[in-house]
Amino acid sequence: MIDRIIEIAKQAGKFLKENEGKIIEINEKGSFTNLVTNVDRGSEVMIKEFIAKNFPEHGILAEESGASLPLSEYKWIIDPLDGTTNFTHAFPVYCVSIGVERKGEVVAGAVYDPNFDELFSAEKGSGSFLNGRRLKVTLSNTLERSMLATGFPYDIKHNPFNCIQHFEAFLTRAQAVRRLGSAALDICYVAAGRLDGFWEVNLHPWDTAAAALIANEAGAKVTGFHGEKYSIYQRDIVLSNGLIHDEMIEVLRQNL
Numbered sequence: 001m002i003d004r005i006i007e008i009a010k011q012a013g014k015f016l017k018e019n020e021g022k023i024i025e026i027n028e029k030g031s032f033t034n035l036v037t038n039v040d041r042g043s044e045v046m047i048k049e050f051i052a053k054n055f056p057e058h059g060i061l062a063e064e065s066g067a068s069l070p071l072s073e074y075k076w077i078i079d080p081l082d083g084t085t086n087f088t089h090a091f092p093v094y095c096v097s098i099g100v101e102r103k104g105e106v107v108a109g110a111v112y113d114p115n116f117d118e119l120f121s122a123e124k125g126s127g128s129f130l131n132g133r134r135l136k137v138t139l140s141n142t143l144e145r146s147m148l149a150t151g152f153p154y155d156i157k158h159n160p161f162n163c164i165q166h167f168e169a170f171l172t173r174a175q176a177v178r179r180l181g182s183a184a185l186d187i188c189y190v191a192a193g194r195l196d197g198f199w200e201v202n203l204h205p206w207d208t209a210a211a212a213l214i215a216n217e218a219g220a221k222v223t224g225f226h227g228e229k230y231s232i233y234q235r236d237i238v239l240s241n242g243l244i245h246d247e248m249i250e251v252l253r254q255n256l
């Protein structure tokens, strides 16, 4: 199955790249910060058609169209374009994310970045890979020597749990904090050892399904803000190389 996931993730990623700068329609999803374009929708249709043709018995949960029948032990969880705001500005940090759940557990996934032609992938229990090279998290063991990333929720103006306090706290505790604009890539970058940790609130299953498996398989620790076991159906996530996890949880706890 992983080969088929990779095949369609790359196909959809190529479609995104070809359409960069050629967006026909941009709509707001409830606020001027939360956008969807015809390219998000086109990518999602392409992926869903691929699944219908190759795995007609599988279920789907996709960002722009929601859950589709049939009910099956397999569910494809799709973000057809993670980083839409970046994409609308032709800012080249975005990707396609596809995870597959079996009986409620993510067992395979791929995240494809068409700008760098980088394909992150994993199958449960078999490690994770970037263009075929095995991934491993960093060995940085203090927050002071760590580079982190985060993102902010679309309802940042009204949401008291909007991450700004955490951001401020980490800015003075970590070596550096980045905001890339694609949660799936942020998480894959922890897997690839380009970042030491990541946290965010208000994420959805399609943002994290593939990437959290990829991070896990690279040795990352993935939890909720209280250090509890992470589920892709919860909104908050903290992940790290494991060595700085307690320090990250402590900073979040002090600023909850």
Ligand code: IPD
Binding pocket: 079, 081, 082, 083, 084, 085, 150, 151, 152, 153, 154, 180, 181, 182, 183, 184, 200, 202, 203, 207
């Ligand atoms: C968003 C991106 C962003 C994160 C947002 C997500 P989208 O996904 O991953 O980095 O901060 O919370 O919703 O809307 O571009 O698919």
Ligand code: CA
Binding pocket: 079, 081, 082, 083, 183, 206, 207
């Ligand atoms: Ca997303």
Ligand code: CA
Binding pocket: 040, 063, 079, 080, 081, 082, 083, 084
């Ligand atoms: Ca999206």
